[in-house]
Amino acid sequence: xxxxxxxxxxxxxxxxxxxxxxxxxxxxxxxxxxxxxxxxxxxxxxxxxxxxxxxxxxxxxxxxxxxxxxxxxxxxxxxxxxxxxxxxxxxxxxxxxxxxxxxxxxxxxxxxxxxxxxxxxxxxxxxxxxxxxxxxxxxxxxxxxxxxxxxxxxxxxxxxxxxxxxxxxxxxxxxxxxxxxxxxxxxxxxxxxxxxxxxxxxxxxxxxxxxxxxxxxxxxxxxxxxxxxxxxxxxxxxxxxxxxxxxxxxxxxxxxxxxxxxxxxxxxxxx
Amino acid sequence: xxxxxxxxxxxxxxxxxxxxxxxxxxxxxxxxxxxxxxxxxxxxxxxxxxxxxxxxxxxxxxxxxxxxxxxxxxxxxxxxxxxxxxxxxxxxxxxxxxxxxxxxxxxxxxxxxxxxxxxxxxxxxxxxxxxxxxxxxxxxxxxxxxxxxxxxxxxxxxxxxxxxxxxx
Numbered sequence: 001x002x003x004x005x006x007x008x009x010x011x012x013x014x015x016x017x018x019x020x021x022x023x024x025x026x027x028x029x030x031x032x033x034x035x036x037x038x039x040x041x042x043x044x045x046x047x048x049x050x051x052x053x054x055x056x057x058x059x060x061x062x063x064x065x066x067x068x069x070x071x072x073x074x075x076x077x078x079x080x081x082x083x084x085x086x087x088x089x090x091x092x093x094x095x096x097x098x099x100x101x102x103x104x105x106x107x108x109x110x111x112x113x114x115x116x117x118x119x120x121x122x123x124x125x126x127x128x129x130x131x132x133x134x135x136x137x138x139x140x141x142x143x144x145x146x147x148x149x150x151x152x153x154x155x156x157x158x159x160x161x162x163x164x165x166x167x168x169x170x171x172x173x174x175x176x177x178x179x180x181x182x183x184x185x186x187x188x189x190x191x192x193x194x195x196x197x198x199x200x201x202x203x204x205x206x207x208x209x210x211x212x213x214x215x216x217x218x219x220x221x222x223x224x225x226x227x228x229x230x231x232x233x234x235x236x237x238x239x240x241x242x243x244x245x246x247x248x249x250x251x252x253x254x255x256x257x258x259x260x261x262x263x264x265x266x267x268x269x270x271x
Numbered sequence: 272x273x274x275x276x277x278x279x280x281x282x283x284x285x286x287x288x289x290x291x292x293x294x295x296x297x298x299x300x301x302x303x304x305x306x307x308x309x310x311x312x313x314x315x316x317x318x319x320x321x322x323x324x325x326x327x328x329x330x331x332x333x334x335x336x337x338x339x340x341x342x343x344x345x346x347x348x349x350x351x352x353x354x355x356x357x358x359x360x361x362x363x364x365x366x367x368x369x370x371x372x373x374x375x376x377x378x379x380x381x382x383x384x385x386x387x388x389x390x391x392x393x394x395x396x397x398x399x400x401x402x403x404x405x406x407x408x409x410x411x412x413x414x415x416x417x418x419x420x421x422x423x424x425x426x427x428x429x430x431x432x433x434x435x436x437x438x439x
Contacts, residue, residue: 011398014416018391020398046420049427052373053392057291060283068304069286071278075311116333219309220333245312 008032017046114210115218119229122205122238123222125177125191130201137173137193147174151190157208157235161192162258167251169194179207202241202251209234228252277323291389292335306331328404368427376426384419
């Protein structure tokens, strides 16, 4: 053993109990504990807590997996057939979120991922405004130049509305909304709305990037709405809609491609 | 290894964690099923980077948080205890914690501490992995562990050591 091992920290003690230390470091911790009976008693208790938790929730036998949890069967099944407990719960979240407005944040949690709040806000805003006829947008697509410069200025990122004409969607217009990253930090968000000949509407909710957030992707389904979220070093973007799966994917992919390939705001509307 | 095989290999671990979080076997399987369905659907559009298992845990945790949140907002409580399969509880031996007592103590932990402690203890993930799965800084993982262990000590009345008894 080294004569002067690194000081034993609280983190070392946890890692010792959780068996995450190298054998050499674990031995140093044991030596340290042998001289501190008070601390050793506490650590022994932590170990008994771990044993009790492991006994309460033993490993699950791989052989006894029910069919509904077999990925191959799930992948082969048509989607949207069942509504399980979880999905109903998520639907309830959305209904409540709509009731409390777009500034809805996740206050009960210690530190929820920022993307949670943004996706929830995007879904709420979608549900709220796609129902509108005359007031669906603040600035209509007929005033496109103004729309682009206004939203780009407020969000402080160049926002060029993606061209979804090949997918059958035309830009209706856009509006400015609050974006709640978390409890402390708020910012503006731009919502763009698109519509196809069948009056299906898709919204794109864009905010400036979350500080220190790396590229992220997230899919979530709330009530009957699908939300595709991604972020990069410049923006976060949530596409919300209730299109058939393949169409939703095509639209989301197209938006993603255009917004990420041309983040400098150059015109991407060439086809 | 195929993507679906990778997911399948993670199912037992996901179920174990889900059972500990939900404390209800059926509800746990609902949670895991939802997690798997999302992973399979999401895969069509975005390919996850890094190990599949961590990504699955991240989805599961987010689903669980969503469901807790919606319950709170509805003011409803699902009967945790009523449906939980009672583990066979051996009489507490000297130097061991009674499982029933631990079960009740765990239920009283704040959600954030419980999800963190269970992930580390049951799944044996490193603190870095736990931080990535839970979407929190590693310092927060450590402080939650610390608070969880201290709270469990109080809640289980593990002041068997004479020095602790005097605190009461």
